[in-house]
Amino acid sequence: MSRWGQFFTVRRLVGSLLRPVGRALVQAGAMWVIVPSVDPGPVRGADPPPSHPERLRPDVPLTEAERALQEQLQDLDRLLPGDQL
Structure with missing residues (x-):
């Protein structure tokens, strides 16, 4: 076998041995990645922030x-128990 043939044989052997090790290291590292928390958004039932276009004006009936x-939506919590909104 020529010198180049031996080189490629050794290279293939080392590559086939190290490839699973590299994949295992990637998977082990994936366990320690910090996943950022998701912003839950606005609290259910909270008023809109000041100057929001949907904020109710108390002086206008x-x-x-x-x-x-408003009458239809008053029964919504009774009809849909839990946080299904």
């Missing part, structure tokens, strides 16, 4: 359509 919607 609700319209008839808004009052009808």
